[in-house]
């Protein structure tokens with residue numbers, strides 16, 4: 636059985652697009668919405684004079700068979716490539732090589748390439764912040780921040796971070812309460828570009844006992860612009876919380892200082908630097924919900940916070956939302 640009305644999907648991160656693709660493949664019309672100007676959410680990339688910079692998700696791993704299979708398809712289509720960084724660990728003031736066998740994937744030529752390709756020609760309203768989701772006598776309707784109404788829709792899938800999902804689920808208090816119970820931690824990200832290559836072999840580093848949590852040589856990822864030596868630094872959730880409202884220039888200065896202390900080579904002034912604050916970067920703890928659903932009413936919530944807090948979890952959660960919706964239609 637097919638629905639005549641489209642299914643509204645709020646959020647064009649990987650969870651929303653995972654659900655959209657599965658529903659579209661099953662013959663159901665979808666209509667996507669995102670408050671941003673493009674797709675990707677936390678898997679987006681920032682265009683800059685130093686090329687595209689992955690400020691959010693750095694790479695992803697695939698452990699679940701279903702995700703392994705889809706990543707192989709993405710690889711065959713050229714949407715993703717394996718990233719094999721020279722990995723290090725910084726612990727107790729020591730920088731040590733930390734190679735492993737883990738396969739790590741990145742979007743190619745930038746992280747945002749994956750959701751751009753998944754979106755394809757699916758209908759989407761960008762720069763459209765949904766503020767209200769409500770049910771009429773039979774169907775769902777959306778209200779956006781500019782006062783426009785959208786609908787009717789047969790079903791709604793909310794695919795935003797938990798704190799942003801909760802108000803959109805207010806017509807089903809049980810779902811709104813579950814989403815509200817998931818705190819999400821922030822992450823400050825800083826990108827740097829140096830005119831000459833830093834004299835280090837480090838291409839990725841897991842960091843302990845520092846304001847930094849992770850750093851990556853962006854240009855070591857496949858397909859990236861290599862003219863400048865580009866780096867992305869992520870602060871720990873703890874440091875970010877303590878400095879949530881610090882001006883971007885000061886955040887850059889602090890994290891550049893921490894980077895210079897640990898990287899073990901001379902660090903000149905960067906030719907370009909930028910900072911980005913991810914307010915809802917990761918769920919404070921993992922859940923095993925898969926999806927939140929009220930199938931009788933036709934409303935679903937998905938995203939990384941319903942599973943592992945990683946790219947893989949977000950994709951699986953979107954699949955689960957689509958599966959539950961299709962199951963209920965039968």
Ligand SMILES: Cc1cc2nc3c(=O)[nH]c(=O)nc-3n(C[C@H](O)[C@H](O)[C@H](O)COP(=O)(O)OP(=O)(O)OC[C@H]3O[C@@H](n4cnc5c(N)ncnc54)[C@H](O)[C@@H]3O)c2cc1C
Pocket residue numbers: 645646647648649650651668669670671674675676677678690691692693694695696763764765766794795796799822824869913915916917937938939940944945946947949
């Ligand atoms: C700094 C950082 C580093 C990370 N590193 C990794 C990593 O290395 N590996 C890994 O696996 N994962 C990593 N992650 C986590 C990974 O990025 C996420 O798990 C995944 O991208 C979440 O996808 P999602 O679709 O659930 O949510 P999102 O990507 O957040 O998508 C939600 C979308 O909803 C939109 N939206 C929100 N509210 C509204 C509204 N009211 N109306 C319309 N649209 C709305 C947003 O604009 C966004 O596009 C990282 C995340 C961050 C922030």
Ligand SMILES: NC(=O)C1=CN([C@@H]2O[C@H](COP(=O)(O)OP(=O)(O)OC[C@H]3O[C@@H](n4cnc5c(N)ncnc54)[C@H](OP(=O)(O)O)[C@@H]3O)[C@@H](O)[C@H]2O)CC=C1
Pocket residue numbers: 694695696722723724733734735737821822841842848849869916917944945
């Ligand atoms: N900053 C955020 O907001 C945010 C960061 N996230 C990070 O995303 C990756 C994804 O995790 P995944 O399980 O897919 O990858 P890994 O297996 O590569 O890493 C998992 C953790 O394991 C430790 N690790 C892995 N490899 C090594 C290594 N070669 N040497 C030392 N340590 C390694 C490391 O843990 P610690 O940082 O040392 O505690 C990895 O973190 C992951 O890095 C998340 O932190 C996800 C969501 C938001």
